Amino acid sequence: MSRSDVLPFPHCRLAWAELQACSNFTFLTGGSHPEEYIDRAALLGLSAVAIADVNSVAGIVRAHTRAREIARQVAERQEFDRTIGLIGPPAPPGFRRSASAHIYNTPRLLPATKIVLGEGLSATLLPKTRVGWSQLCRLISRGRLQADKGGCDLKFDDLLEFGGDQLILLHAPPALEVQLGAPSWLPHLRRLTRRFAGDVMLLLYPCYDGQDEVRFSGIAALAQRYSLPLVASAAPIMHHGARRRLTDTLTAIRLGVRVDALGRSAQVNAEQRLRSPEEAAILFQAYPEALHKTAEVLEQLTFSLDALRYEYPSELSAGENPSDRLRRLAYEGLAWRYPSGATARVKKIIEHELQLIAKLNYEPYFLTVHDIVAFARSRGILCQGRGSAANSVVCYCLGVTSVSPEIGTMVFERFVSEARNEPPDIDVDFEHERREEVIQHIYERYGRHRAGLCATVVHYRGKRAIREVGRAMGLSEDTIGALSSQLWGFFSTKGLEAERMAEIGLDSSDPRLQQTMALIYEVIGFPRHLSQHVGGFIITDGRLDELVPIENASMEGRTVICWDKDDIDSLGILKVDILALGMLTCIRKAFDLISAHYGVEYTLASLxxxxxxxxxxxxxxxxxxxxxxxxxxxxxxxxxxxxxxxxxxxxxxxxxxxxxxxxxxxxxxxxxxxxxx
Structure with missing residues (x-):
């Protein structure tokens, strides 16, 4: 029998999509970056790929950004090739040329997550609409806020409450029995199917351990018994089989054991990787209905991160719209900053700035920063705007900065520009000993469901990579210390490892040492865990936890989102940087001493x-x-x-x-x- 005889996709007319790919944002588990999945999906000819990390959507924006970039590049190449006659007119909808035409493939990102409940049930959730995404974010937020940093405590009732407008792909129970399934699992199944009729399906995925034929048969019997559709997934945890060794190393680091002692926790083989349509057709050839259903559900999954519309707080006050309020405050500040009267040049500059701010609808952003600074001043907390905000007369009049920009040569467009189409970024420094008062004020004013700090993704760098990979590979602490001592030598002059090792008394020909160095280089840049940004606040008009999940930070009283600065920039989300500066504390204490000893009151503007x-x-x-x-x-x-x-x-x-x-x-x-x- 030829391969074409078993393909359930005649001439690849039906789409194949991977519905649950685990990236390295399931920390120390997934073996590939989200971007690598998108690149590989484009090469293999997949129509879509879902990045479904465990109780998280932290890596989704990176995949989304890469998918947009591929779509742009493919569109440019198609237009060029069409211009020079290399290709004909666009193919009919739903048809994909399956051979060399993969160079024109633009895989779609399917936002998703793998939910693991406290009762032991697992499911992959894929939002169908913007409402479904809101529900998914609130579900993850519920679990994250009920646990310490890095944890997630979700119950089955939480899924019932926030499972709407999503496809729920149930994972078969570990102790699957062919006839009845796991008894404790079935009541949950019945409640889910009653609550979300039509959106609950069973996921058919292999474990590549030699028992998949029996497992598939049991899952299919369970689906038939309860009239549930089957959908197929290759369940990849790496984009390519070459990542098997690194994946095992990450598992060893997570479990705190040596790679040699992983046992059943190690990858059985390199098969748990992203699959092409042809490979998927062979893998699930006995269950063509699962493949067809996988193609059909793509039509229901219309949600894209492009549909997210960030809504900044309107900052309405006493019936005054943001534009009128900003203009009033700016001119009140003008009278305050220039008690003897502003020059004609300053008046011209402030009017130009106000017009440009109004044209770009950035008034609420400036009002938010003004209100935060006004709170700090009311408490006697020294603060000062930094960076290109110093080019703005409006910021000077609002009290955000303390030096008039008219004395410099910079222009306002360095800060806010219509041509660059970038949102403003106002960084404000506060006394480091009192910044927490400002942070808690923001939480109190907007509510924790509307405000949160950005995340910072902590990636593997040299010393951590040497230490953790070295221990997982069984190197002695002396050897790890010797390697760490040559950190800059290794990573600044790659290719000279043998010479460097000889200098510190290590045998560069040792196979284990060679493997360790290769893995260290490979893991550099992998995300290790999430931390909190130094002060970047995201504030929304509606619920922030319907835009992105919120979770607890390690510091008491702080809540953060799971996206970092680059992610929110990619989605066009504004942040306000509430930063700490020790020198402002010194200046405040100096002002107090000058006042006490000389009776002179200084501010930053009057020095x-x-x-x-x-x-x-x-x-x-x-x-x-x-x-x-x-x-x-x-x-x-x-x-x-x-x-x-x-x-x-x-x-x-x-x-x-x-x-x-x-x-x-x-x-x-x-x-x-x-x-x-």
């Missing part, structure tokens, strides 16, 4: 500018503890630079950076500044 005594101190490199110029490199450069004005300090800070130093800009600048060139 005497260009104090010669300060520049004399800097020219002597007496800058220990002075923010931005306290490093050894800065202290070495200050006597040569001899700053005498604020702009000199701007150059001072900017030029002592890796780029200018490696580009040999420092010495030519000094010579030209001194008139030597």
């Amino acid at each position: 005497p500018p260009e104090d010669p005594a300060v520049y004399d101190m800097l020219c002597r490199a007496d800058s220990l503890g002075v923010f931005q110029v306290e490093s050894r490199a800065q202290m070495n450069f200050l006597p040569r630079m001899r700053p005498r004005c604020f702009y000199d300090l701007v150059i001072e800070v900017a030029i002592i950076r890796p780029g200018p130093i490696q580009g040999d800009m420092v010495h030519p600048y000094i010579r030209r500044r001194n008139g030597e060139e």
